[in-house]
Amino acid sequence: MALEIIDSCVNCSACEPLCPSKAIFAAKPHYLIDADKCNECAGEFDDPQCASICPVEGAILNSAGEEMNPPGSLTGIPPERWAAVQAEISAR
Protein backbone atom coordinates (compact mmCIF):
# COMPACT_ATOMS: atom_id res chain seq x y z
CA MET A 1 0.00 0.00 0.00
CA ALA A 2 1.89 3.01 -1.24
CA LEU A 3 1.60 5.78 -3.78
CA GLU A 4 4.24 6.50 -6.40
CA ILE A 5 5.47 9.72 -8.02
CA ILE A 6 6.36 9.38 -11.71
CA ASP A 7 8.27 11.49 -14.21
CA SER A 8 5.52 14.00 -14.97
CA CYS A 9 6.25 15.49 -11.51
CA VAL A 10 7.35 19.13 -11.95
CA ASN A 11 9.27 19.29 -8.66
CA CYS A 12 7.02 21.93 -7.13
CA SER A 13 7.66 20.43 -3.66
CA ALA A 14 4.08 21.04 -2.50
CA CYS A 15 3.49 17.42 -1.48
CA GLU A 16 6.63 16.99 0.61
CA PRO A 17 5.78 18.94 3.78
CA LEU A 18 2.22 17.57 3.86
CA CYS A 19 3.12 13.90 4.15
CA PRO A 20 2.29 12.69 7.67
CA SER A 21 4.67 9.76 7.28
CA LYS A 22 7.63 11.78 5.98
CA ALA A 23 7.69 9.40 3.03
CA ILE A 24 8.30 12.03 0.34
CA PHE A 25 11.76 13.28 -0.52
CA ALA A 26 13.42 15.46 -3.13
CA ALA A 27 15.43 13.50 -5.69
CA LYS A 28 16.68 13.85 -9.25
CA PRO A 29 15.04 14.09 -11.71
CA HIS A 30 11.91 14.34 -9.55
CA TYR A 31 10.42 13.86 -6.08
CA LEU A 32 9.93 10.31 -4.85
CA ILE A 33 7.87 8.41 -2.28
CA ASP A 34 9.51 5.89 -0.01
CA ALA A 35 7.16 2.94 -0.46
CA ASP A 36 8.11 1.49 2.92
CA LYS A 37 6.99 4.63 4.75
CA CYS A 38 3.88 5.61 2.77
CA ASN A 39 0.64 4.28 4.27
CA GLU A 40 -1.61 6.31 1.93
CA CYS A 41 -2.36 8.58 4.86
CA ALA A 42 -4.50 5.87 6.50
CA GLY A 43 -5.75 6.96 9.90
CA GLU A 44 -4.43 10.49 9.36
CA PHE A 45 -6.49 12.05 6.60
CA ASP A 46 -9.48 11.10 4.48
CA ASP A 47 -7.55 11.84 1.30
CA PRO A 48 -3.90 11.03 0.56
CA GLN A 49 -2.30 14.44 1.05
CA CYS A 50 0.24 14.34 -1.76
CA ALA A 51 -2.39 13.50 -4.35
CA SER A 52 -4.68 16.22 -2.98
CA ILE A 53 -2.27 19.08 -3.63
CA CYS A 54 -0.30 17.80 -6.63
CA PRO A 55 -0.98 20.19 -9.54
CA VAL A 56 -0.14 17.72 -12.29
CA GLU A 57 -2.66 15.20 -13.57
CA GLY A 58 -1.12 11.75 -13.67
CA ALA A 59 2.02 12.51 -11.66
CA ILE A 60 1.00 10.30 -8.72
CA LEU A 61 -0.12 6.67 -9.09
CA ASN A 62 -1.87 4.41 -6.59
CA SER A 63 -0.62 0.97 -5.66
CA ALA A 64 -2.50 -0.52 -8.64
CA GLY A 65 -0.61 1.84 -10.95
CA GLU A 66 -3.69 4.00 -11.66
CA GLU A 67 -3.53 7.76 -11.85
CA MET A 68 -4.73 9.39 -8.63
CA ASN A 69 -5.60 12.51 -10.65
CA PRO A 70 -6.77 11.24 -14.06
CA PRO A 71 -7.10 13.46 -17.14
CA GLY A 72 -9.67 16.20 -16.66
CA SER A 73 -9.81 15.81 -12.88
CA LEU A 74 -7.74 18.94 -12.21
CA THR A 75 -8.87 21.18 -15.04
CA GLY A 76 -12.46 20.21 -14.31
CA ILE A 77 -12.94 19.53 -18.03
CA PRO A 78 -13.24 15.82 -18.90
CA PRO A 79 -11.50 14.93 -22.20
CA GLU A 80 -14.78 14.42 -24.08
CA ARG A 81 -15.86 18.00 -23.35
CA TRP A 82 -12.49 19.58 -24.17
CA ALA A 83 -13.33 20.56 -27.77
CA ALA A 84 -16.64 22.15 -26.82
CA VAL A 85 -15.13 24.17 -23.97
CA GLN A 86 -12.25 25.22 -26.19
CA ALA A 87 -14.67 26.58 -28.77
CA GLU A 88 -16.52 28.50 -26.07
CA ILE A 89 -13.40 29.99 -24.49
CA SER A 90 -11.69 30.94 -27.73
CA ALA A 91 -14.79 32.90 -28.72
CA ARG A 92 -14.36 35.32 -25.77
Add this chain to the structure above:
Amino acid sequence: MSLQTTEQTVSPAFAPAGGGCGAGSCGSTASQMNGLSDEVRAKVQDHPCYSEDAHHYFARMHAAVAPACNIQCNYCNRKYDCANESRPGVVSEVLTPEQAVKKTLAVAAHIPQMSVLGIAGPGDPLANPQRTFATFRQLAEKAPDIKLCVSTNGLALPECVDELARHNIEHVTITINCVDPDIGAKIYPWIFWKNQRVRGREAAAILIEQQQKGLEMLVARGILVKVNSVMIPGVNDEHLKEVSRIVKAKGAFLHNVMPLIAEPEHGTFFGLMGQRSPTADELKALQDACEGNMNMMRHCRQCRADAVGMLGEDRGAEFTMEKVEAMEIDHEAALARRQAFREKANAELEAKRARAHAPAPTTQVVTFHRPARKPQGRPVLMAVATKGSGVVNEHFGYAREFLVYEATEAGVKLIGHRKTDKYCGGSETCGDGESRIDRIIRALEGCEVVLCSRIGIEPWGALEAAGICPNVEHAMEPVEEAVMAVWRSLLEAGKLGGVGQGERRA
Protein backbone atom coordinates in the same frame (compact mmCIF):
# COMPACT_ATOMS: atom_id res chain seq x y z
CA MET B 1 -11.60 63.93 1.81
CA SER B 2 -12.84 67.49 1.35
CA LEU B 3 -13.15 69.13 -2.00
CA GLN B 4 -10.43 71.49 -0.96
CA THR B 5 -8.02 68.64 -0.54
CA THR B 6 -9.01 67.19 -3.86
CA GLU B 7 -8.22 70.48 -5.49
CA GLN B 8 -4.72 70.43 -4.10
CA THR B 9 -3.95 67.15 -5.76
CA VAL B 10 -3.85 68.89 -9.13
CA SER B 11 -0.49 69.47 -10.63
CA PRO B 12 -0.85 73.26 -10.89
CA ALA B 13 1.60 73.85 -13.69
CA PHE B 14 -0.73 72.06 -16.05
CA ALA B 15 -4.05 72.70 -14.37
CA PRO B 16 -6.73 74.56 -16.29
CA ALA B 17 -7.17 78.14 -15.14
CA GLY B 18 -10.16 77.18 -13.02
CA GLY B 19 -8.03 74.71 -11.10
CA GLY B 20 -8.88 71.10 -10.65
CA CYS B 21 -9.62 68.27 -12.97
CA GLY B 22 -12.56 66.53 -11.37
CA ALA B 23 -11.08 63.16 -10.55
CA GLY B 24 -8.61 63.10 -7.69
CA SER B 25 -6.24 60.96 -9.68
CA CYS B 26 -5.39 63.12 -12.66
CA GLY B 27 -2.29 65.13 -13.21
CA SER B 28 1.29 64.47 -14.02
CA THR B 29 3.17 61.32 -13.22
CA ALA B 30 4.68 63.00 -10.21
CA SER B 31 1.24 63.28 -8.69
CA GLN B 32 0.50 59.56 -8.80
CA MET B 33 1.10 59.43 -5.08
CA ASN B 34 -0.97 62.49 -4.29
CA GLY B 35 -4.03 60.56 -3.23
CA LEU B 36 -1.98 58.98 -0.45
CA SER B 37 -1.34 60.05 3.09
CA ASP B 38 2.13 61.32 4.01
CA GLU B 39 2.70 58.16 5.98
CA VAL B 40 1.99 55.93 2.99
CA ARG B 41 4.06 58.11 0.70
CA ALA B 42 7.01 57.88 3.03
CA LYS B 43 6.73 54.11 2.97
CA VAL B 44 6.61 53.75 -0.79
CA GLN B 45 8.83 56.54 -2.01
CA ASP B 46 11.85 54.35 -2.64
CA HIS B 47 9.94 51.26 -3.72
CA PRO B 48 10.31 50.82 -7.47
CA CYS B 49 7.24 48.63 -7.85
CA TYR B 50 4.92 50.94 -5.95
CA SER B 51 6.05 54.40 -6.87
CA GLU B 52 6.17 55.53 -10.46
CA ASP B 53 8.80 58.11 -9.52
CA ALA B 54 10.93 55.64 -7.64
CA HIS B 55 10.97 53.07 -10.39
CA HIS B 56 13.29 55.31 -12.38
CA TYR B 57 15.77 55.36 -9.48
CA PHE B 58 15.58 52.26 -7.35
CA ALA B 59 16.11 48.60 -8.00
CA ARG B 60 14.50 45.51 -6.59
CA MET B 61 15.08 41.82 -6.64
CA HIS B 62 12.90 38.79 -6.24
CA ALA B 63 14.12 35.70 -4.43
CA ALA B 64 12.65 32.45 -5.66
CA VAL B 65 12.46 30.52 -2.39
CA ALA B 66 8.83 29.39 -2.48
CA PRO B 67 8.14 26.63 -4.99
CA ALA B 68 4.89 25.15 -3.66
CA CYS B 69 1.41 26.46 -4.35
CA ASN B 70 -1.95 25.87 -2.71
CA ILE B 71 -4.24 26.83 -5.59
CA GLN B 72 -4.43 26.40 -9.34
CA CYS B 73 -5.02 29.35 -11.66
CA ASN B 74 -6.11 28.72 -15.23
CA TYR B 75 -3.40 31.06 -16.53
CA CYS B 76 -0.63 29.17 -14.76
CA ASN B 77 1.28 26.05 -15.65
CA ARG B 78 3.13 24.71 -12.63
CA LYS B 79 6.03 23.67 -14.80
CA TYR B 80 6.81 27.38 -14.76
CA ASP B 81 6.77 30.17 -12.19
CA CYS B 82 3.65 31.72 -10.72
CA ALA B 83 1.99 33.92 -13.32
CA ASN B 84 0.45 36.32 -10.81
CA GLU B 85 3.59 38.22 -10.06
CA SER B 86 6.05 36.92 -12.56
CA ARG B 87 6.04 36.48 -16.28
CA PRO B 88 4.46 33.22 -17.41
CA GLY B 89 6.62 30.64 -19.10
CA VAL B 90 9.68 31.31 -16.97
CA VAL B 91 11.51 28.89 -14.68
CA SER B 92 13.46 30.30 -11.75
CA GLU B 93 16.26 28.58 -9.93
CA VAL B 94 14.73 27.74 -6.55
CA LEU B 95 16.96 28.85 -3.69
CA THR B 96 17.16 27.81 -0.09
CA PRO B 97 16.61 30.68 2.36
CA GLU B 98 20.38 30.72 3.06
CA GLN B 99 21.19 31.00 -0.64
CA ALA B 100 18.56 33.69 -1.10
CA VAL B 101 20.06 35.76 1.70
CA LYS B 102 23.53 35.41 0.24
CA LYS B 103 22.32 36.40 -3.19
CA THR B 104 20.39 39.41 -1.87
CA LEU B 105 23.44 40.66 -0.01
CA ALA B 106 25.58 40.22 -3.11
CA VAL B 107 23.13 42.13 -5.27
CA ALA B 108 22.81 44.87 -2.66
CA ALA B 109 26.58 45.20 -2.63
CA HIS B 110 26.85 45.57 -6.40
CA ILE B 111 23.75 47.62 -7.14
CA PRO B 112 23.51 50.56 -4.73
CA GLN B 113 20.02 51.34 -6.07
CA MET B 114 18.83 48.09 -4.50
CA SER B 115 16.05 48.93 -2.05
CA VAL B 116 13.58 46.05 -2.02
CA LEU B 117 13.64 42.29 -1.69
CA GLY B 118 10.41 40.61 -2.68
CA ILE B 119 9.36 37.01 -2.45
CA ALA B 120 6.85 36.25 -5.14
CA GLY B 121 7.25 32.62 -5.96
CA PRO B 122 7.80 30.64 -8.00
CA GLY B 123 4.75 29.25 -6.15
CA ASP B 124 2.90 31.05 -3.37
CA PRO B 125 5.19 32.46 -0.67
CA LEU B 126 2.63 31.87 2.08
CA ALA B 127 2.15 28.26 1.01
CA ASN B 128 5.86 27.94 1.92
CA PRO B 129 5.80 29.88 5.19
CA GLN B 130 8.94 28.38 6.75
CA ARG B 131 11.10 29.13 3.73
CA THR B 132 9.65 32.59 3.22
CA PHE B 133 9.90 33.69 6.83
CA ALA B 134 13.36 32.20 7.31
CA THR B 135 14.55 34.39 4.43
CA PHE B 136 12.92 37.50 5.88
CA ARG B 137 14.27 36.82 9.35
CA GLN B 138 17.87 36.53 8.21
CA LEU B 139 17.68 39.53 5.92
CA ALA B 140 16.14 41.80 8.51
CA GLU B 141 19.20 41.03 10.60
CA LYS B 142 21.88 41.34 7.93
CA ALA B 143 20.57 44.15 5.73
CA PRO B 144 18.07 46.10 7.80
CA ASP B 145 17.89 48.88 5.22
CA ILE B 146 16.36 46.60 2.58
CA LYS B 147 12.58 46.70 2.49
CA LEU B 148 10.85 43.36 2.43
CA CYS B 149 7.69 42.55 0.57
CA VAL B 150 5.71 39.52 -0.39
CA SER B 151 3.04 38.57 -2.90
CA THR B 152 0.34 36.01 -2.34
CA ASN B 153 -2.83 34.56 -3.77
CA GLY B 154 -4.34 35.22 -0.33
CA LEU B 155 -5.53 31.74 0.58
CA ALA B 156 -3.12 31.36 3.52
CA LEU B 157 -2.96 35.07 4.26
CA PRO B 158 -5.18 35.39 7.36
CA GLU B 159 -3.13 32.80 9.27
CA CYS B 160 0.12 34.56 8.28
CA VAL B 161 -0.79 38.17 9.02
CA ASP B 162 0.64 38.23 12.53
CA GLU B 163 3.89 36.72 11.40
CA LEU B 164 4.13 39.23 8.53
CA ALA B 165 3.63 42.06 11.02
CA ARG B 166 6.34 40.58 13.26
CA HIS B 167 8.84 40.59 10.39
CA ASN B 168 8.17 44.23 9.75
CA ILE B 169 6.86 43.62 6.24
CA GLU B 170 5.64 46.97 5.00
CA HIS B 171 4.04 45.84 1.76
CA VAL B 172 1.97 42.87 0.70
CA THR B 173 0.57 42.25 -2.76
CA ILE B 174 -2.57 40.15 -3.04
CA THR B 175 -3.71 38.90 -6.42
CA ILE B 176 -7.46 39.37 -6.46
CA ASN B 177 -9.12 38.52 -9.75
CA CYS B 178 -12.71 38.50 -8.56
CA VAL B 179 -15.11 38.92 -5.67
CA ASP B 180 -17.81 36.74 -7.24
CA PRO B 181 -17.43 32.94 -6.85
CA ASP B 182 -19.16 32.25 -10.16
CA ILE B 183 -16.50 34.26 -11.93
CA GLY B 184 -13.85 32.73 -9.68
CA ALA B 185 -14.89 29.24 -10.77
CA LYS B 186 -13.84 30.17 -14.32
CA ILE B 187 -10.38 31.25 -13.11
CA TYR B 188 -9.55 28.76 -10.34
CA PRO B 189 -10.30 25.07 -10.92
CA TRP B 190 -9.27 24.02 -7.42
CA ILE B 191 -7.67 24.99 -4.11
CA PHE B 192 -6.04 22.90 -1.39
CA TRP B 193 -7.91 23.75 1.78
CA LYS B 194 -7.94 22.08 5.20
CA ASN B 195 -6.22 18.94 3.89
CA GLN B 196 -8.55 18.48 0.95
CA ARG B 197 -8.74 19.45 -2.67
CA VAL B 198 -11.80 21.66 -3.08
CA ARG B 199 -13.10 22.43 -6.57
CA GLY B 200 -15.28 24.78 -8.56
CA ARG B 201 -17.48 27.48 -7.09
CA GLU B 202 -16.94 26.29 -3.52
CA ALA B 203 -13.17 26.65 -3.96
CA ALA B 204 -13.51 30.14 -5.41
CA ALA B 205 -15.81 31.19 -2.57
CA ILE B 206 -13.28 30.11 0.07
CA LEU B 207 -10.41 31.80 -1.75
CA ILE B 208 -12.33 35.07 -2.12
CA GLU B 209 -13.31 35.03 1.55
CA GLN B 210 -9.71 34.47 2.65
CA GLN B 211 -8.40 37.19 0.34
CA GLN B 212 -10.86 39.77 1.61
CA LYS B 213 -10.26 38.78 5.23
CA GLY B 214 -6.50 38.96 4.71
CA LEU B 215 -6.79 42.39 3.11
CA GLU B 216 -8.82 43.72 6.04
CA MET B 217 -6.42 42.24 8.61
CA LEU B 218 -3.35 43.75 6.90
CA VAL B 219 -4.94 47.18 6.65
CA ALA B 220 -5.93 46.97 10.33
CA ARG B 221 -2.27 46.38 11.20
CA GLY B 222 -1.04 49.24 9.07
CA ILE B 223 0.62 47.05 6.43
CA LEU B 224 0.31 48.49 2.92
CA VAL B 225 -1.64 46.36 0.49
CA LYS B 226 -1.36 46.49 -3.27
CA VAL B 227 -3.88 44.46 -5.24
CA ASN B 228 -2.92 42.78 -8.51
CA SER B 229 -5.61 41.67 -10.93
CA VAL B 230 -5.19 39.75 -14.13
CA MET B 231 -7.54 41.07 -16.82
CA ILE B 232 -9.14 38.13 -18.64
CA PRO B 233 -11.38 39.24 -21.52
CA GLY B 234 -14.89 37.84 -21.30
CA VAL B 235 -14.28 36.53 -17.78
CA ASN B 236 -13.49 39.30 -15.31
CA ASP B 237 -12.85 42.42 -17.40
CA GLU B 238 -16.05 44.27 -16.46
CA HIS B 239 -16.03 42.75 -13.00
CA LEU B 240 -12.62 44.24 -12.15
CA LYS B 241 -14.24 47.67 -11.84
CA GLU B 242 -16.18 46.32 -8.88
CA VAL B 243 -13.07 44.63 -7.51
CA SER B 244 -11.30 47.98 -7.70
CA ARG B 245 -14.09 49.74 -5.79
CA ILE B 246 -14.20 47.10 -3.08
CA VAL B 247 -10.48 46.79 -2.44
CA LYS B 248 -10.17 50.57 -2.33
CA ALA B 249 -13.01 50.77 0.19
CA LYS B 250 -11.22 48.19 2.33
CA GLY B 251 -8.01 50.19 2.29
CA ALA B 252 -5.76 48.83 -0.45
CA PHE B 253 -3.55 51.69 -1.60
CA LEU B 254 -2.78 50.70 -5.17
CA HIS B 255 -4.42 48.56 -7.82
CA ASN B 256 -2.43 46.97 -10.62
CA VAL B 257 -4.51 45.61 -13.49
CA MET B 258 -2.27 43.40 -15.61
CA PRO B 259 -3.04 41.85 -18.97
CA LEU B 260 -3.51 38.08 -19.16
CA ILE B 261 -0.62 36.46 -20.97
CA ALA B 262 -1.84 33.19 -22.46
CA GLU B 263 0.56 31.83 -25.06
CA PRO B 264 -0.40 28.30 -26.09
CA GLU B 265 3.25 27.22 -25.84
CA HIS B 266 3.21 27.91 -22.10
CA GLY B 267 0.73 25.06 -21.76
CA THR B 268 -1.61 26.88 -19.40
CA PHE B 269 -5.29 25.95 -19.42
CA PHE B 270 -6.21 29.32 -20.88
CA GLY B 271 -3.38 29.14 -23.39
CA LEU B 272 -4.44 25.71 -24.62
CA MET B 273 -8.09 26.70 -24.70
CA GLY B 274 -7.48 29.74 -26.88
CA GLN B 275 -8.45 32.33 -24.24
CA ARG B 276 -7.25 35.61 -25.69
CA SER B 277 -5.30 38.39 -23.98
CA PRO B 278 -6.66 41.93 -23.81
CA THR B 279 -5.44 44.44 -26.40
CA ALA B 280 -3.42 47.45 -25.25
CA ASP B 281 -6.53 49.60 -25.81
CA GLU B 282 -8.80 47.33 -23.78
CA LEU B 283 -6.28 47.30 -20.94
CA LYS B 284 -5.96 51.06 -20.93
CA ALA B 285 -9.74 51.54 -21.05
CA LEU B 286 -10.18 49.31 -18.00
CA GLN B 287 -7.32 50.98 -16.12
CA ASP B 288 -8.84 54.37 -16.92
CA ALA B 289 -12.25 53.21 -15.73
CA CYS B 290 -10.82 51.89 -12.45
CA GLU B 291 -8.78 55.00 -11.89
CA GLY B 292 -11.78 57.04 -10.86
CA ASN B 293 -11.83 54.94 -7.70
CA MET B 294 -8.30 54.16 -7.04
CA ASN B 295 -4.61 54.82 -7.60
CA MET B 296 -3.70 52.70 -10.57
CA MET B 297 -0.29 51.30 -11.21
CA ARG B 298 0.83 51.68 -14.80
CA HIS B 299 4.49 50.80 -14.77
CA CYS B 300 4.32 47.13 -13.74
CA ARG B 301 6.53 44.89 -15.87
CA GLN B 302 5.26 41.50 -14.66
CA CYS B 303 8.76 40.61 -13.53
CA ARG B 304 10.18 37.13 -13.16
CA ALA B 305 10.16 35.52 -9.72
CA ASP B 306 13.95 35.86 -9.71
CA ALA B 307 14.26 39.28 -11.35
CA VAL B 308 17.20 41.48 -10.36
CA GLY B 309 17.75 45.15 -11.09
CA MET B 310 15.77 48.18 -12.13
CA LEU B 311 12.22 47.54 -13.32
CA GLY B 312 12.34 46.63 -16.97
CA GLU B 313 15.83 45.23 -16.75
CA ASP B 314 16.96 41.88 -15.49
CA ARG B 315 20.51 41.37 -14.31
CA GLY B 316 19.77 37.94 -12.86
CA ALA B 317 22.43 36.31 -15.05
CA GLU B 318 25.13 38.30 -13.22
CA PHE B 319 24.02 36.79 -9.93
CA THR B 320 23.65 33.07 -10.37
CA MET B 321 24.40 31.13 -7.18
CA GLU B 322 27.68 30.01 -8.67
CA LYS B 323 28.83 33.59 -9.24
CA VAL B 324 27.47 34.75 -5.88
CA GLU B 325 29.42 32.07 -4.04
CA ALA B 326 32.65 33.34 -5.62
CA MET B 327 32.12 37.00 -4.69
CA GLU B 328 34.03 38.73 -1.94
CA ILE B 329 31.95 41.41 -0.36
CA ASP B 330 32.53 44.20 2.15
CA HIS B 331 29.01 44.47 3.52
CA GLU B 332 29.60 47.60 5.57
CA ALA B 333 30.98 49.53 2.63
CA ALA B 334 28.06 48.30 0.55
CA LEU B 335 25.57 49.54 3.12
CA ALA B 336 27.26 52.94 3.15
CA ARG B 337 27.09 53.12 -0.67
CA ARG B 338 23.39 52.30 -0.62
CA GLN B 339 22.71 54.94 1.98
CA ALA B 340 24.64 57.59 0.07
CA PHE B 341 22.81 56.69 -3.13
CA ARG B 342 19.45 56.80 -1.39
CA GLU B 343 20.05 60.25 0.07
CA LYS B 344 20.96 61.60 -3.31
CA ALA B 345 18.06 59.96 -5.14
CA ASN B 346 15.52 60.97 -2.53
CA ALA B 347 16.76 64.56 -2.68
CA GLU B 348 16.24 64.54 -6.45
CA LEU B 349 12.81 63.00 -6.06
CA GLU B 350 11.87 65.53 -3.36
CA ALA B 351 12.90 68.38 -5.63
CA LYS B 352 10.83 66.91 -8.43
CA ARG B 353 7.82 66.55 -6.17
CA ALA B 354 8.25 70.04 -4.80
CA ARG B 355 8.11 71.39 -8.36
CA ALA B 356 4.93 69.46 -9.01
CA HIS B 357 3.39 70.79 -5.80
CA ALA B 358 4.44 74.42 -6.16
CA PRO B 359 1.56 76.67 -5.13
CA ALA B 360 -0.73 77.61 -7.99
CA PRO B 361 -0.36 81.15 -9.26
CA THR B 362 -4.06 81.79 -9.05
CA THR B 363 -6.46 81.19 -6.19
CA GLN B 364 -7.87 77.69 -6.20
CA VAL B 365 -11.56 77.42 -6.76
CA VAL B 366 -13.72 74.61 -5.47
CA THR B 367 -14.74 72.23 -8.23
CA PHE B 368 -18.43 72.97 -8.41
CA HIS B 369 -17.73 76.68 -8.78
CA ARG B 370 -15.45 76.07 -11.70
CA PRO B 371 -16.89 77.44 -14.89
CA ALA B 372 -17.48 74.72 -17.44
CA ARG B 373 -14.70 74.97 -19.94
CA LYS B 374 -13.82 72.84 -22.86
CA PRO B 375 -10.31 71.48 -22.50
CA GLN B 376 -7.89 72.59 -25.15
CA GLY B 377 -6.34 70.05 -27.44
CA ARG B 378 -6.88 66.32 -27.55
CA PRO B 379 -4.93 63.72 -25.58
CA VAL B 380 -1.83 62.35 -27.32
CA LEU B 381 0.01 59.11 -26.59
CA MET B 382 3.79 59.31 -26.73
CA ALA B 383 6.37 56.57 -26.36
CA VAL B 384 9.60 57.27 -24.48
CA ALA B 385 12.91 55.41 -24.63
CA THR B 386 14.62 55.66 -21.25
CA LYS B 387 17.11 53.61 -19.32
CA GLY B 388 16.33 55.17 -15.95
CA SER B 389 16.64 58.23 -13.73
CA GLY B 390 13.42 59.58 -15.26
CA VAL B 391 15.06 61.19 -18.29
CA VAL B 392 14.88 60.63 -22.05
CA ASN B 393 18.22 58.90 -22.37
CA GLU B 394 17.94 55.77 -24.49
CA HIS B 395 18.90 55.28 -28.12
CA PHE B 396 15.89 54.15 -30.14
CA GLY B 397 17.76 51.14 -31.45
CA TYR B 398 18.72 49.90 -28.00
CA ALA B 399 15.33 50.29 -26.35
CA ARG B 400 13.87 46.95 -25.35
CA GLU B 401 10.73 48.64 -24.14
CA PHE B 402 9.05 52.03 -24.36
CA LEU B 403 7.14 53.81 -21.61
CA VAL B 404 3.88 55.16 -22.94
CA TYR B 405 2.60 58.49 -21.63
CA GLU B 406 -0.65 60.26 -22.26
CA ALA B 407 -0.33 64.01 -22.50
CA THR B 408 -3.36 66.25 -22.05
CA GLU B 409 -3.87 69.82 -21.03
CA ALA B 410 -4.07 68.62 -17.43
CA GLY B 411 -0.63 67.03 -17.49
CA VAL B 412 1.28 63.91 -18.30
CA LYS B 413 0.38 60.46 -17.13
CA LEU B 414 2.21 57.17 -17.50
CA ILE B 415 -0.25 54.67 -18.91
CA GLY B 416 1.92 51.66 -19.49
CA HIS B 417 4.89 50.22 -21.25
CA ARG B 418 5.32 48.32 -24.49
CA LYS B 419 7.87 45.60 -25.05
CA THR B 420 9.57 45.67 -28.39
CA ASP B 421 11.03 42.19 -28.39
CA LYS B 422 8.49 39.49 -27.81
CA TYR B 423 9.06 37.22 -24.86
CA CYS B 424 11.11 34.88 -27.01
CA GLY B 425 14.26 36.94 -26.57
CA GLY B 426 14.30 39.32 -29.48
CA SER B 427 16.18 37.69 -32.32
CA GLU B 428 16.02 39.67 -35.54
CA THR B 429 13.44 37.46 -37.13
CA CYS B 430 11.22 36.25 -34.35
CA GLY B 431 8.41 33.95 -35.39
CA ASP B 432 6.73 35.03 -38.58
CA GLY B 433 9.77 36.75 -40.10
CA GLU B 434 8.47 40.21 -39.24
CA SER B 435 11.37 42.66 -39.02
CA ARG B 436 12.31 44.30 -35.74
CA ILE B 437 11.20 47.77 -36.84
CA ASP B 438 7.81 46.41 -37.95
CA ARG B 439 7.42 44.79 -34.59
CA ILE B 440 8.28 48.02 -32.80
CA ILE B 441 5.82 49.95 -34.93
CA ARG B 442 3.12 47.44 -34.09
CA ALA B 443 3.99 47.62 -30.40
CA LEU B 444 3.68 51.40 -30.54
CA GLU B 445 0.14 51.27 -31.92
CA GLY B 446 -1.76 54.40 -30.91
CA CYS B 447 1.38 56.45 -30.16
CA GLU B 448 1.93 59.58 -32.26
CA VAL B 449 5.40 60.53 -31.07
CA VAL B 450 8.51 58.62 -29.96
CA LEU B 451 10.99 60.44 -27.75
CA CYS B 452 14.50 59.05 -27.58
CA SER B 453 18.05 60.31 -27.19
CA ARG B 454 19.14 59.29 -30.70
CA ILE B 455 17.79 57.37 -33.65
CA GLY B 456 19.13 56.10 -36.97
CA ILE B 457 18.01 57.41 -40.37
CA GLU B 458 16.35 54.17 -41.41
CA PRO B 459 14.09 53.67 -38.40
CA TRP B 460 13.34 57.41 -38.52
CA GLY B 461 11.93 57.00 -42.03
CA ALA B 462 10.03 53.84 -41.15
CA LEU B 463 8.42 55.49 -38.13
CA GLU B 464 7.41 58.56 -40.11
CA ALA B 465 5.94 56.37 -42.82
CA ALA B 466 3.87 54.67 -40.11
CA GLY B 467 2.59 58.02 -38.87
CA ILE B 468 4.73 58.09 -35.73
CA CYS B 469 6.88 61.17 -35.30
CA PRO B 470 10.39 60.55 -33.91
CA ASN B 471 11.73 63.28 -31.63
CA VAL B 472 15.29 63.67 -30.28
CA GLU B 473 15.02 67.32 -29.28
CA HIS B 474 14.50 66.47 -25.63
CA ALA B 475 17.37 64.08 -25.08
CA MET B 476 18.50 64.04 -21.44
CA GLU B 477 15.47 66.05 -20.28
CA PRO B 478 13.11 64.79 -17.57
CA VAL B 479 10.50 62.55 -19.21
CA GLU B 480 7.34 64.31 -18.07
CA GLU B 481 8.63 67.75 -18.94
CA ALA B 482 9.74 66.55 -22.36
CA VAL B 483 6.40 64.93 -23.13
CA MET B 484 4.52 68.03 -22.00
CA ALA B 485 6.76 70.27 -24.12
CA VAL B 486 6.11 68.17 -27.21
CA TRP B 487 2.38 68.24 -26.51
CA ARG B 488 2.40 72.03 -26.18
CA SER B 489 4.31 72.46 -29.42
CA LEU B 490 1.82 70.19 -31.19
CA LEU B 491 -0.97 72.29 -29.72
CA GLU B 492 0.65 75.52 -30.85
CA ALA B 493 1.17 74.08 -34.30
CA GLY B 494 -2.58 73.58 -34.44
CA LYS B 495 -2.28 69.80 -34.65
CA LEU B 496 -4.46 68.96 -31.68
CA GLY B 497 -7.66 70.80 -32.58
CA GLY B 498 -9.55 72.94 -30.14
CA VAL B 499 -7.08 75.86 -30.22
CA GLY B 500 -8.82 79.13 -29.63
CA GLN B 501 -11.98 77.30 -28.66
CA GLY B 502 -10.94 77.08 -25.08
CA GLU B 503 -12.55 80.30 -23.84
CA ARG B 504 -14.54 80.04 -20.72
CA ARG B 505 -18.17 79.35 -20.95
CA ALA B 506 -20.37 79.88 -17.93
